[in-house]
Amino acid sequence: MDELLADLRAESAELDAMIPGLDPEAWELPTPAEGWAVRDQISHLAWFDDAAVTAATDPEGFRAALPALLARGDSMVDELAVAARDLAPARVYDWFRTSRARSLEVFAGLDAKARLPWYGPDMSVASFVTARLMETWAHGQDVADALGVVRVPTARLRHVATLGVRAMPYGFAMRALTPPADPVRVELTMPDGSPWAAGPAEAADVVRGPALDFCLLVVQRRHLDDTSLEVKGETARAWMRVAQAFAGAPGKGRAPLGSGAYQGNTP
Template identity: 45%
Template sequence: MLNYGLDVSGLERDVALSDLVAEGDELDALVSAHADWADPTPAAGWTIAHQIAHLAAADANVLIAIRTPEAFDAVLKQAEAAGGGHADLEAAAGAAKPRSVLLDEWRAGRAEVAAALCDLPTEHGFPWYGSQLTATLMAPLRLMEVWAHGQDVFDAVGAARRPTDRLRQIATLGVIGRELSFHAAGLPLPTDPFRVELAGPDGRTWTWGPADAAQRVEGGVLDFCLRVTQRRSPAATDLTAVGGDARAWLDNARVFL
């Protein structure tokens, strides 16, 4: 996950919550209309049902962390005991449920998460994997995960996906999570500032960082989000990088461990 000590001033909880609801509704419409949830997705061994089960399980864990933070330690211990296969096991358990049951659980859970995050004071902390979190960061993190796993489903069914302004919050996560990308790759953290310029869905340019920064990343916001969520390789995007650190960032970009 992200280094939660980073500056999150570019994130907006209320905007992210509205976007989270819309993103969930869009994915819901797609999977509800698709007949076979056993269709494989780009994630090895994961069907459409696995993707939805993963989102439902994550929502359930968010609710535990917010409502009964003292019980979240058991969630952490279960994940540690399962090791690297925890997400696979959790998704498989959910995918084994009848489709109607899983769909109802996901719908109820995501609605409860949105409501719970809305009710929390923005800087109220609660436990998460390896850190304390706030609603200001969890809202866009949930948006990012729904969007990323939704992309797997869109790819699986071959459906076109229209980019929206919801990508801005995900792109901001990608920018503030730059240090995570270097840390995960075992690379030293750059000291120079970065400039990111991305073309939004309507052609406007969204920017982060000083305009005169030597390390620069440019391209479309959709491709940037696909890259930082590791849904596309750098070569499969329109992104360009100027500077060695910027190129290393694109090569290793991520917003989660």
């Protein structure tokens, strides 16, 4: 947990560093998520940090409110972003920083193996923190793309990759598809050149390539055509078409960069 929390703090700080000093026009810049500006990415993270604190401190209250939220369907995430657009940029920034600090404080006092409710299956606290890191990194990528910032990938990608692999059945289930029984081997190269692998070594199906490309794909920030991933086997190909490391409704993903359009407001 100490390592996870340190990495979540570092990921939060990297996103935070892109925000101070932005003029009001920059807050309204469109991000690759269709219909979302920079402000929407930040308010989204703040809202779900507040929700994470509720899940951790009042799990029964969280569960009681969950059906009404889920009943709003796929539009819920967009509606939450729209509802925050009356807030001044400074208020959104302060909301994010305050909510993130509070969530980190709460997470630090929890047992890593305790189970917490969320919008998909319940998760251990360790997995919950990993998911917050993944969300921060993914939405941070949207902000970076909007601002023209090129981020340097770090070893923290291992957390996103781990979540992406573990969520393989979830991507199929969320589309009412039966997860394939065949295993998939994932072999990635981390930013420092070190190898990272998951899945049985003898698996016939393989996904291989840069960790950054794999992570961008499983959070639906890049189309497979815009990565250097080598995908071998029908099960692996099917997975790459539905992969999602985030909870909730499946996003539409992103169109290839050459198509002239991005698609999807992925959570």
